[in-house]
Amino acid sequence: MKRILSTIILCGAALAVAAQPHEPAAPLAARVDSLSAEVAALRTESGTWQKIVARLPRISGYVQTGFDYATDASEFRLRRVRLNLQGDILRDRILYRAQFELAAPRIVDAYIEYRPFAQLNFKLGQYKIPFSIENTDYAPLKFELIEYPMALQRMMGLSERIGDKSLSATGREMGLTLYGGFLQRDGRRLVSYDVSIFNGAGINTRDNNRSKDVAVRLTLRPLAGMQLSGSYYRGEFGPEYLLRERYGAGVCYDRGAVVLRGEWVGGRTGTPSVDGGPTGRFRSSGWYALGGWRPHAHWTLVARYDTLLADTSAHASRQTNYTAGLTWQPLKWLRGQLNYTYEDYKISAAENRHVGSLLLSAIF
Template identity: 30%
Template sequence: MKNIITLFLIVFVSAELSFAQNVNPADTSKKTEKSSDGKIQYIIAAKQLKLTGYTQPRFQYFQDTTKISTFDIRRARLALTGNMTDKIEYRFFAEFGGSVPPQLLEAIFTYKADDRLKVAVGQMLVPLGNDIIASETKMESVNRVVLSEVLGARGQDVIGNQNARDIGLSVAGTFKRKDEADFFKYTIGVFNGTGINKLDNNQDKAIAGRMLISPVKNLWAGGSYYNGSSRWGDDVTIDKNRDRYAFELEYKWKTLILRSEYMAGQDDTINRYGYYVQLIGDIIPKKIQLSGRFEFFDFNEAVVDDGIYLYTITPSYLWGDNAKVQFGYDIVMEESTEQKKNNVFQAQFQLAF
């Protein structure tokens, strides 16, 4: 933990000193503003290093008495971002909370030719699905859906929890209509296929891509594809397939959001799939939000009655853009006739800066 904190401080202080000594007038922009006495003032705004972060303390109550209800610091993250030039950006992102030692989540350098072409290299999110790569600070529910945890290099994936990230190279862009509204987005990348802070463990590279199109205003539809292989389990000398594909849909109307996604995957010889439908709306705009979600996931298509149904309701109380508290209740129902007592209540607070 000390090493990561020290690294962040060294990078931050060094970059600030370097910036202060080497500000180029060409890298500054001028804007005008009227003072209280009506005089025009010129303000010079230069590129600066930016430190942001957030924390999410949580309480969990389990219906299953074999599990211990507990408080925890689910996430405590810091991000360091900035521009080296008008076209080159960088981002470092680290985790200090959770049940694992502090770790580097992202280290990305991005070259932006324009909005239609951005090339990134480093450790980054893999372009797969909607819920999998959604920002934790923007989620309308306390938890992600099950398909994200099992198929998205998160908590229940065969390669372990990689926070949906990997090391590689990606190309992304956004195309606009004549009215300047976005209508097509894409991201395509090549990755090790092993996750964060790891070398590749075989000769193959994973390929991932996600594309979205907006045929009409406020409607987005698209799909994702991932093809890779890795080594996991008892025998780590054998390459095993790890493939995924997904379809997604999202529609916004006033303060309502309708979101749905289907994803299927193959881990070696095991085929899995899942889907969800989610409806989000404001009870009081920018103050109280309510999310309802239904999902199904089949952990192994070859096993009868292996799936689960999950009903989740989440009210959220918001304090501006940087703070909120969410209360999530998950009702879990097994596909089989034998039901388990595994419902979960969670309360999560979020503070960002």
């Protein structure tokens, strides 16, 4: 744009000179100098404006809405309405992000990152807990299915119950994380780590005890598209300091037309005291295996086996879900997903269910 503007002005000057052949040389030179000064001023103004625009936050987001049909119920759902603002204060060094959920108004992400070195970086605020592969690496617009696996939902704050409290924190927490990677090869770090300290009370709330939760994750990427992950989380929840311990391991290969992923998550959860007695605890264990194929850039076919034993001492607490899904994304800004799930409950009081779900995502 600046080159075009300069060319037009200089051509105008040349035509003016050609149209007045009898004008003395000195006034013509003064006019050319004046026009050159105007071009320089326009260039400076344009550069200043570009710097201002570069400092403004980038705005993006999406709307996800759909329909669920089950054996015993059906409903239209507005699942997510996200607005995302992000930018940088010092390019590639100090960055910020704020993400809002408008369907059930709340702040989802709000953090600042400082990236001085590839091996050591800092993140402070509210964000995804670095635990497992899917919790951080597969956001809703990248995830191949509609529902996350049960082990992640019930043990990592997506839809978790601790004592008589419900923790629906979308897998996020408030705290500080140190992270980085080593041994770069072909654009990836072969070894990366995350070490975090969190409040442990959920999002958009004050801490409700004096202890802090700790999360640690180690990730290996030996091949392009492949990662091996191990995670550990330990904390105490609420005024009763109920134990919240989680551990997991996973493997993923996602490259080209193929995606294969599996993770196991286990944990121990405290239970409140009864009549002033000591608090108790129980163990949980769950895992999933997912496989997918992309026959075309716009299509993904996927299947998942997902099982959770909510209390390892009670076999009847097991639930197993069998899911088949289809994702269609004809445009960058439009995504459609169709899932079928068969829910198998071991407990005799619950009936097995067939669930069909449709989800449409409009992205901006």
